[in-house]
Amino acid sequence: MPIKIFSHQADPDGLGCIILGKKCFDEVDYTLCKNVPDLDYKLDKFITNEEYLNYEKIFITDLCPSIDLLDKILNNEKLSSKVTVIDHHISNLEKTKEKDYSFVNINLDGCATSLFYDYLKKHWALILPDKTLKEFVELTKLHDTWKWKEVNNLDAYHLETLLHKLGTIGYLNHFVDKLDFVSRHFKYTDEEEKWIKEQLEEEQKYLDNLLKRVIYKKMDKINYGIVYGLYNYRNILSDKLRENKSCDVLIFIAVDNETISFRSISDIEVKSIAHDFNGGGHDKAASCSLNHENERKIIEKFLS
Ligand SMILES: [Mn+2]
Structure with a gap:
């Protein structure tokens, strides 16, 4: 029976999980999700239509469903025996500690791709000790945890550059081909x-x-930069603003991905800002969905 993966779309970490899945299992179906509401919607349909019966195992990577959906999985024995959630977002760790969701694995030490790699090695023994694949996982981790900057590893940064160049499907296909188990340095x-x-x-x-085009607004001693732009540029712009020290927090409204990204430019924690908009993420990088209500709130608060 095939394997199903729900993963985070449009960043090397979410896509890295699908690439690993495709390298390890013969038959993999995947669904890419923009954010938690998008995952909830797609997962709910998948459960209601009983599609899960067609799969041996279901992985949810780099994202974690909301409590409603987690409970739905928990209360369905057949389904919960197949599901494994692999995530590394602190906000999801907080929300899942209330109940014993044994199928949820959240570990803050690493990225989803590195955690999924370790999980597959441990529980499925399917990953060959392949040098190229291991180095690809390491680069993805350096990229996703922003450590590439500290160690100045441009190969890690350029995973994202290649993703922008090739597009989501192009990136997936390219790296599934490139990681060909001929063990050599990446x-x-x-x-x-x-x-x-x-x-x-x-x-x-x-x-x-x-x-x-960035609009600056100072509120409660915090200098915000607000801009509408293409989703792929959220991190490139925040890196640039960090160099120029032009604001404390970037609010990046990406209409093409229907998300609002919050990036800490100085030391301000942004996860709680995302929380105010029903979003989540990490201390320095968080997001919420771009829906009518959130957009209106942003405009009223920061742009009027
Ligand atoms: Mn990630």
């Missing part, structure tokens, strides 16, 4: 280096334009 090919260079040039142009 290294970008000349073609990949060319893609990275082209993408970085394009991103620089868009970024220059975006920087001019």
Whole structure:
């Protein structure tokens, strides 16, 4: 029977989990989700239509369903025996500690791809000790935990650059092919280096334009930068603002992904800001969905 993976879309960590799944199991179906409400919606349909009966195992990676959906899984024995949630977001750790959801694994030490890798190795013994795959997981972790900056590992940063260049499906297919179990060091090919260079040039142009469109507003001693932009630029812009120290918190409204991202530019914690909008995430990077109510609240608070 095939394996099903629900994962976080549009970042190397969420996609890394699907790539691992595809390297380990013969038959994998996957569903990409923008955020928790999107996951809840898709998962609810999957449960109601009894699609889970067609799968041997169901993984939910880099995201965790809401309590309503977790309870729905918990109360369905057939389903809960198949589900494993692998996540590393602190807000999900807080929300799941009330009850004993034995199928939920949240570990703050790592990223979803590295946790999924360890899980597969331990419980399924399916991952070969492959050097390239292991290094790919390490790079994904460096990228997702922002440690790549400390150690100046541009290979890790360029996973995201390649994702922007190739698009979600292109990235998945490319890395499933590249990680071919011919054990050698992970290294970008000349073609990949060319893609990275082209993408970085394009991103620089868009970024220059975006920087001019940021609106700054000071409230309660915190300087906010607010902008509408393409989702792929949320981290690129926050890196730039961090260099310039131009605000404390970035509020990035991405219409193309229907999300609002909150990024800490100085030392302000942003998870609680996302909480006010029914979102969540990490202390320095959090998000919520871009729905009518949240957009109205942002406009009233910061843009009027
Ligand atoms: Mn992640």
